Amino acid sequence: MTGQSSYVLTSMDRIMNWARANSLWPLAFGTSCCAIEMMMSSMASRHDLSRFGAEVVRPTPRQADLLILAGTIVKRMAKPLRVLYEQMPEPRYVIATGACTISGGPFTYNSYTTVRGADEIIPVDVFVPGCPPRPEALIYGIMTLQKMIKTGEAYGQPYQRRRPITAALPPGMTQAQLQKEIAEFLEAHATIDVDKAAHNNRWEKERY
Amino acid sequence: MSLEIRTLSEIMNPPQTADSPLSTQEYFVNMGPQHPATHGVLRLVLKMDGETIREVIPVLGYIHRSIEKMAEYLHGRQIVHLTDRMDYLSALANNWAVSRAVETAMGVQTNPRIETIRTLICELQRVQSHQLWWGVLGLDLGALTSFFYGFRDREEITDILEETTGARLTMNYIQPGGLMFDLHPNFVPRVKAFIKYFRPKLDEYETLLSENVILQERLRNVGVLSAEDAIGYGATGPVLRASGIPLDLRKQQPYGVYDQVEFSVPVGTVGDCWDRYWIRIEEMRQSLGIIEQLIDNIPDGKFMEMKPAAKLKLPAGSFYLQIETARGSLGVFLQGTGEDIPHRCHFRSPNFNNLWSVTKTAVGGKIADLVAIVSTLDLVIPDVDR
Numbered sequence: 001m002t003g004q005s006s007y008v009l010t011s012m013d014r015i016m017n018w019a020r021a022n023s024l025w026p027l028a029f030g031t032s033c034c035a036i037e038m039m040m041s042s043m044a045s046r047h048d049l050s051r052f053g054a055e056v057v058r059p060t061p062r063q064a065d066l067l068i069l070a071g072t073i074v075k076r077m078a079k080p081l082r083v084l085y086e087q088m089p090e091p092r093y094v095i096a097t098g099a100c101t102i103s104g105g106p107f108t109y110n111s112y113t114t115v116r117g118a119d120e121i122i123p124v125d126v127f128v129p130g131c132p133p134r135p136e137a138l139i140y141g142i143m144t145l146q147k148m149i150k151t152g153e154a155y156g157q158p159y160q161r162r163r164p165i166t167a168a169l170p171p172g173m174t175q176a177q178l179q180k181e182i183a184e185f186l187e188a189h190a191t192i193d194v195d196k197a198a199h200n201n202r203w204e205k206e207r208y
Numbered sequence: 209m210s211l212e213i214r215t216l217s218e219i220m221n222p223p224q225t226a227d228s229p230l231s232t233q234e235y236f237v238n239m240g241p242q243h244p245a246t247h248g249v250l251r252l253v254l255k256m257d258g259e260t261i262r263e264v265i266p267v268l269g270y271i272h273r274s275i276e277k278m279a280e281y282l283h284g285r286q287i288v289h290l291t292d293r294m295d296y297l298s299a300l301a302n303n304w305a306v307s308r309a310v311e312t313a314m315g316v317q318t319n320p321r322i323e324t325i326r327t328l329i330c331e332l333q334r335v336q337s338h339q340l341w342w343g344v345l346g347l348d349l350g351a352l353t354s355f356f357y358g359f360r361d362r363e364e365i366t367d368i369l370e371e372t373t374g375a376r377l378t379m380n381y382i383q384p385g386g387l388m389f390d391l392h393p394n395f396v397p398r399v400k401a402f403i404k405y406f407r408p409k410l411d412e413y414e415t416l417l418s419e420n421v422i423l424q425e426r427l428r429n430v431g432v433l434s435a436e437d438a439i440g441y442g443a444t445g446p447v448l449r450a451s452g453i454p455l456d457l458r459k460q461q462p463y464g465v466y467d468q469v470e471f472s473v474p475v476g477t478v479g480d481c482w483d484r485y486w487i488r489i490e491e492m493r494q495s496l497g498i499i500e501q502l503i504d505n506i507p508d509g510k511f512m513e514m515k516p517a518a519k520l521k522l523p524a525g526s527f528y529l530q531i532e533t534a535r536g537s538l539g540v541f542l543q544g545t546g547e548d549i550p551h552r553c554h555f556r557s558p559n560f561n562n563l564w565s566v567t568k569t570a571v572g573g574k575i576a577d578l579v580a581i582v583s584t585l586d587l588v589i590p591d592v593d594r
């Protein structure tokens with residue numbers, strides 16, 4: 001994605017990346033609703049995550065190298081989360097699942113506590129959209145991360161901020177395209193004529 | 209109960225007293241906010257004396273998402289989707305609570321079909337919620353198999369609900385005035401097949417975990433909550449019923465079609481972890497019985513009584529309503545001012561009150577007992593913090 005790695009990928013790196021990608025140890029970090037779907041996919045028997053070598057869920061950050069953020073992050077949780085991330089050994093990867101970790105999700109507007117996007121606190125490698133994402137989506141997100149690791153994309157370059165990518169985009173769609181579309185949509189629809197809105201509830205009439 | 213208000217720093221830094229040479233030293237252990245046994249981001253500060261717990265101080269706010277404040281900006285119909293995210297294991301019951309509050313405020317009547325489907329689908333979810341609790345209880349106490357069993361059977365209900373509601377977890381299905389969609393044609397045959405499948409499985413649960421001596425030893429006479437304390441802390445649901453008080457809003461203030469079905473309310477005698485365990489297992493049986501009685505008798509009718517585009521105007525005044533979710537009674541308080549958004553919206557969540565009973569029951573026990581107690585309280589932390 002970045003296309004400008006500062007090092008050459010040797011065959012030794014390749015072997016190490018291959019090994020890392022296939023033995024991810026996630027940290028059990030579920031804050032809310034998304035955690036249930038994470039449990040459904042990671043440990044329960046139907047969507048068996050051990051087929052992809054990422055089911056050894058560890059309760060302590062010292063033994064884990066993959067942080068699966070499942071659930072809303074609020075301001076009070078931000079500091080402990082950063083500490084957790086710092087405690088994990090390098091190389092460490094982060095998958096953020098759910099709309100909440102991408103943008104605040106259902107709690108974007110009018111909420112005084114939610115952190116709008118987990119990547120404001122820690123660097124995120126892969127975003128998995130959904131509210132909550134289906135177990136299949138999370139598995140796809142993990143496979144995306146594995147692909148990134150294997151190609152050296154997420155190879156630990158400490159303290160270098162990477163751009164997160166979104167797993168499960170619609171076919172033929174890129175992240176930049178999507179962001180542009182959302183920006184255009186907001187541009188077109190989010191402007192409010194204050195005078196008009198104050199006097200007659202225009203938005204209501206259009207909607208209903 | 210004596211009420212004593214101290215700040216956390218006062219508790220953590222007690223004034224120095226002259227120690228006798230033989231006294232042990234008290235110290236603090238922080239459990240959470242990231243701890244696998246606290247089911248989310250609950251933080252418990254434990255005052256320990258050796259291995260014995262002297263005091264438990266729950267610290268909240270790590271998942272406070274300001275749902276009540278957000279509800280002041282939303283219409284009655286829009287609040288429903290926030291309640292999914294409060295107690296996500298009984299999302300439908302939460303939807304129902306808000307919908308009923310709005311319906312009561314506006315004086316909307318629903319037809320028997322809507323009420324039957326609501327009852328049916330909430331009982332399904334009660335079973336689902338207890339399955340998850342049962343699996344996680346085993347996991348907390350060190351038995352991984354129960355986790356696999358519970359989640360395997362939970363998937364069956366998730367599939368049935370997904371077909372009808374379109375979502376696996378946050379369903380947003382019960383709306384003020386009716387339901388989002390009609391029942392899926394597969395619903396009735398699949399529920400019948402599920403009941404046939406799950407009844408023997410429930411007996412298997414009992415053989416696997418309930419009859420296990422280790423589990424019984426770890427649950428019996430641990431975390432005893434007396435009836436007075438349970439009432440004092442405002443505990444509801446299985447936690448209160450385990451202490452011997454047969455309060456179940458489905459019986460006492462019947463809503464839906466609970467007054468037309470036969471079921472019994474299991475009540476404990478001691479109030480220990482074992483009673484809470486046993487009550488939830490028995491509730492699963494009762495819920496299956498309710499579903500069996502209703503599944504063949506779904507009346508015909510519309511699935512929505514209001515125009516979906518109609519604006520909901522909450523009349524002036526305060527409205528309070530309770531229903532029984534899988535964890536206890538959830539109360540919804542709405543204050544309308546004649547506009548479409550409420551002036552104030554408050555949720556009385558069962559988990560919040562159930563949580564505080566731990567400050568009484570865990571004292572004098574060991575940390576391992578605390579894990580069992582927290583697990584049998586069946587807490588959902590986003591519902592505590594909201």
Ligand code: SF4
Pocket residue numbers: 032033034070071072097098099100101105106130131132133293378
């Ligand atoms: S994205 Fe949706 S399901 Fe996930 S934590 Fe946020 S509100 Fe809950």
